[in-house]
Amino acid sequence: MSHVNGLQLDTPTRKKVTIRSLQYKKKNHTPISMVTAYDYSGARMVDAAGADMVLVGDSLAQVMLGYEDTVSLTMDEMLHHCRAVARGTQYAFRVGDMPFMSHQESHQQAIRNAGRLLQEGRMEAVKLEGGVYVADTIRAISRAGIPVVGHIGLTPQTISQLSGYRIQGRTGTDAYRLYQDALALQEAGALAIIFELMPTLVAEFISEKLDVPTIGIGAGAGCDGQVLVYHDMLGFLHETAPRFLKRFANVEAVVVDAISTYIGEVEAREFPAEEHTYRIKEEEFDKFMELVQTDNAAT
Ligand code: KIV
Numbered sequence: 534m535s536h537v538n539g540l541q542l543d544t545p546t547r548k549k550v551t552i553r554s555l556q557y558k559k560k561n562h563t564p565i566s567m568v569t570a571y572d573y574s575g576a577r578m579v580d581a582a583g584a585d586m587v588l589v590g591d592s593l594a595q596v597m598l599g600y601e602d603t604v605s606l607t608m609d610e611m612l613h614h615c616r617a618v619a620r621g622t623q624y625a626f627r628v629g630d631m632p633f634m635s636h637q638e639s640h641q642q643a644i645r646n647a648g649r650l651l652q653e654g655r656m657e658a659v660k661l662e663g664g665v666y667v668a669d670t671i672r673a674i675s676r677a678g679i680p681v682v683g684h685i686g687l688t689p690q691t692i693s694q695l696s697g698y699r700i701q702g703r704t705g706t707d708a709y710r711l712y713q714d715a716l717a718l719q720e721a722g723a724l725a726i727i728f729e730l731m732p733t734l735v736a737e738f739i740s741e742k743l744d745v746p747t748i749g750i751g752a753g754a755g756c757d758g759q760v761l762v763y764h765d766m767l768g769f770l771h772e773t774a775p776r777f778l779k780r781f782a783n784v785e786a787v788v789v790d791a792i793s794t795y796i797g798e799v800e801a802r803e804f805p806a807e808e809h810t811y812r813i814k815e816e817e818f819d820k821f822m823e824l825v826q827t828d829n830a831a832t
Contacts, residue, residue, distance in 0.1 A: 550585050550626040552658075552680060552724050558585070558757070559746040565725075565758025567628075567748050568766070571597045571614045575763055576621030584625050586748070588660065588760060589615045591630040591690070596764040603689045606632045608646055615654030628682050629656035633690040636661055640673035647679045658724060662688035664714025668721040675722030683718035685711055686752065687730035698775075700751075702731040715739045715747075727760065728752040730777070751777035 548554070558565050567586035570576040571593045579587050593614055594606040615629045629650040636643035647659045658680035661667060671681045686701045695701070702708040711731060718726050723745060728736045730751040737755025740747040749756030761778070764770050768783040798804035813821075 547583075547624055549624050552626070555585065555626065555725060555746055559744070562757075565746055565748060567758055567760035569593075569760070569763045570618050570621070571763070573617045573621040576618040579763070580622045580625050585758070586760075587618060587622050587625040587627055589618050589627070589629045589654075589656070590660075590762065591632055592762050592764075593630075596762060596770060602692065604633045608632055608635050608649065611635075612649060612654045615650060615656050619655030627655070627657045628660050629654050629658075631659050631661040636667075636670055636674075640670060643670045643674055644677045644679070647674045647681070648677065651679055658682055660684055660727065662690050664710070665717040668717040671718060671721040671723055680724050681722065682748075683715075683723040683726040684729065685714045685718065685726060686728050686736075689729075698730070700730050700732065702735045708732070708735040711735060712739050712742070715743060719743055719745050725758075728756055751775060 555565060557563075565585045566583070567588055568579045568582075568584045569588045569590040569592060570579045571589060576587055589611065591603040591606050591611065593611065594600040594603045597614070598606070598610065600606065611629065611632050615627075619627055631643075631646060631650070635646040643661075650656045650659050659674065660682040661670065661674075662684040663670075664685050667683075671683060674681050687695065687698065689698075692698065702711040708731075711728075712735075715726055715728075725746045725748055726743070728739070728747050728749045733753025733755055736747065736749055736752035740756050746757040748758040748760050750760045750762075765774070765778050766781050768780045769785050771785055774780065795804065
């Protein structure tokens with residue numbers, strides 16, 4: 534695989550990821566990687582790094598737009614970011630989140646908004662949160678020809694109902710409920726299911742029982758794949774990190790350091806230096822001066 538400036542170039546061996554290739558990975562126990570992205574440059578880097586799937590998650594609300602939670606995000610905001618991500622993605626399978634209240638009213642509403650994510654946002658699948666109670670919606674969307682990814686366990690859009698950010702499936706009854714949720718989503722046609730914040734043993738057991746891939750976040754290594762939020766894994770927005778999060782870089786520190794160096798150089802008149810500037814030929818500058826002087830003489 535060849536790289537230029539860290540970006541992977543087109544190679545004949547790299548193929549576009551499809552639903553079929555994701556199923557193949559599940560069957561062959563090959564781990565699936567998914568990373569979120571929200572804009573063109575981020576998507577380019579996620580794609581160049583070789584991720585199987587890129588998710589325009591509704592975490593967009595918090596990490597890009599500064600909202601307090603994901604509930605505030607609108608369809609139009611999501612579409613705007615999906616389009617940018619689609620432009621930056623060549624190989625990864627593109628999934629767009631359905632914002633809160635974009636599918637809850639009726640199946641017609643769900644199909645219409647899911648369709649917009651594909652038609653206008655150029656996504657290849659939509660993701661929606663919920664268990665047994667959204668299975669019928671998932672069925673309706675997939676019957677309309679729109680691939681769907683499910684999302685169970687901790688579901689941030691219904692965080693109040695769950696009484697906050699808590700690990701799900703920690704009692705036998707709750708774990709069994711998650712199992713029922715996963716089976717219902719698979720039966721409804723979900724192509725994959727996100728497992729968020731649940732005990733490793735529970736996630737592993739359910740993953741083995743399912744035919745569709747499971748993608749975990751805070752659900753241990755027994756899932757068929759893993760997903761992390763771009764800003765969290767790269768160390769933007771340094772806030773308290775949950776136990777499951779591994780930071781693979783400290784980008785915030787690098788960026789703040791670079792910008793403060795720039796400010797220091799501007800203030801010290803060290804930037805721009807000679808090599809960052811453009812010249813004019815001496816005779817052209819003389820001509821310019823002559824023109825200015827002629828102007829002055831006339832006024
Ligand atoms: O919105 C998001 O980023 C997500 C992931 C955490 C799975 O749903």
